[in-house]
Amino acid sequence: MSLEQSIPAVQWLENKREDMLALLEDIVNIDSNSADKPGVSRVFRRLESFFQSQGLTVSSHFVDGVEAAISVTANPGRGTGQPVLLMGHCDTVFPAGEAARRPFRIENGRAYGPGVADMKSGVVMNAFIIAAVAQSREPLPEVTALFTCDEEIGSPLSKDVIIPFARKAAFVFNGEPGRPSGNVVTSRKGGVFFDLEITGKAAHSGANFAEGVSAISELANKIVALDALTDLDKGVTVNVGLVSGGLSVNTSAPSAKAGIDLRVHNHEQREDMVGKIRCICDRSFIRGTFSKLGIVGEFRPFVPSAQSQRLFELYRDQLSELGHRAEQESSGGCADSGVASSEGAITLCGTGPVGGGFHTLDEYCEVDTMVPRGQAVLATMARLQEVDWAATDAQSPDSLR
Structure with missing residues (x-):
């Protein structure tokens, strides 16, 4: 039958x-x-x-x-x-x-x-x-x-x-x-999606360069550090997939944003990697910048x-x-x-x-x-x-x- x-x-x-x-x-x-x-x-x-x-x-x-x-x-x-x-x-x-x-x-x-x-x-x-x-x-x-x-x-x-x-x-x-x-x-894999916001200080990039604090430069430092977290052998990846920022080409960027994608195999990896990402994003590579990181979505x-x-x-x-x-x-x-x-x-x-x-x-x-x-x-x-x-x-x- x-x-x-x-x-x-x-x-x-x-x-x-x-x-x-x-x-x-x-x-x-x-x-x-x-x-x-x-x-x-x-x-x-x-x-x-x-x-x-x-x-x-x-x-x-x-x-x-x-x-x-x-x-x-x-x-x-x-x-x-x-x-x-x-x-x-x-x-x-x-x-x-x-x-x-x-x-x-x-x-x-x-x-x-x-x-x-x-x-x-x-x-x-x-x-x-x-x-x-x-x-x-x-x-x-x-x-x-x-x-x-x-x-x-x-x-x-x-x-x-x-x-x-x-x-x-x-x-x-x-x-x-x-x-x-x-x-x-x-x-x-599970996925965690972050929004990162960085605040700097605007200044004329010609007349008052030293007074400015570039949020874009801070973001660039963070991206390098975040990229280094990827471990393909463990199946863990960190991708900065969206970036924006700045006011004009001749102004130190007063703000910058990024969207970050984390992929992991299990909960233990998730906890470890979220902690490392927070550590990088909380750190100020450039004095005078302030960063705010938030989780905007997550898949288990x-x-x-x-x-x-x-x-x-x-x-x-x-x-x-x-x-x-x-x-x-x-x-x-x-x-x-x-x-x-x-x-x-x-x-x-x-x-x-x-x-x-x-x-x-x-x-x-x-x-x-x-x-x-x-x-x-x-x-x-x-x-x-x-x-x-x-x-x-x-x-x-x-x-x-």
Whole structure:
């Protein structure tokens, strides 16, 4: 008996390709930059209409008066085994008007459009997964799908929504795009994003040079010191990616600013590096300058464990039965899977449809991977009870660090 035949929910999804593509087209053609909260809410409303057609009730979650997320649950209170959380974000990096300039299209088996892979195809896949669970009469876990508003900028609002859901869930599947190779993600770096402001003293650079204190020169000294913190062997990087400052070419710069990006593998590295960055930024290389450093966003690292490794293996085996292949890989990019895993949920990331060119005009989704990747998640959920998770050593495998 095939996997499709043995699990009715998997079979239900088999013939939903065109329906999935129709929903994907609708939400790709809605601008939803992270800062465009009305645009993201329009995506939420389109998803809500889909869920209502499936007999599912949607809950909205507000933070500081903003709709930060919506959620929907299948098998509430009557699922078999431990609860599962499906995660996905509805925001993109693209500005308003991009959907009109580059509307959804399909060419040679690939779908194109702003955010089509990162991660609107994963959002659609998760929506159909939970619909399949709701339509199924077989024993499956309680499954919640959570759709958030601002992952691309570090989830400053939706993180407060994600955390309680992650604490309740035993397992999390984050529908970020599968890698171009088809691989899923079993570890991710964490990221900390800083703003640095430096104050100096303005003076005419010709007539009164000695009276000036250049904030730009202070920033230059700090950049050299910050660059020296990068250790590629340890996978720790510090990048000063934005700089600005000065008043005019013939004035000592009274102010300067910088944006700093830190990437780390684990919490210990995070604490060590944040301390070193603060030390450099608090130091005055040039007397008379004053500096202020602030953290403006942060992603937690997705640190692998033996349990997350076992979840990957279970997923890989189900996908293989469907005729598709996936191995595991680490990513230097950040995602909300770091929040879920750090709250104790056994997590797998990159379970969405295969894609590539993320955040570029060439971003694409492999259309024929939408159904089987969704089916693989469904089949994995159906077999979670077959594993003795308590007996699995929870220590992270050294090979995945």
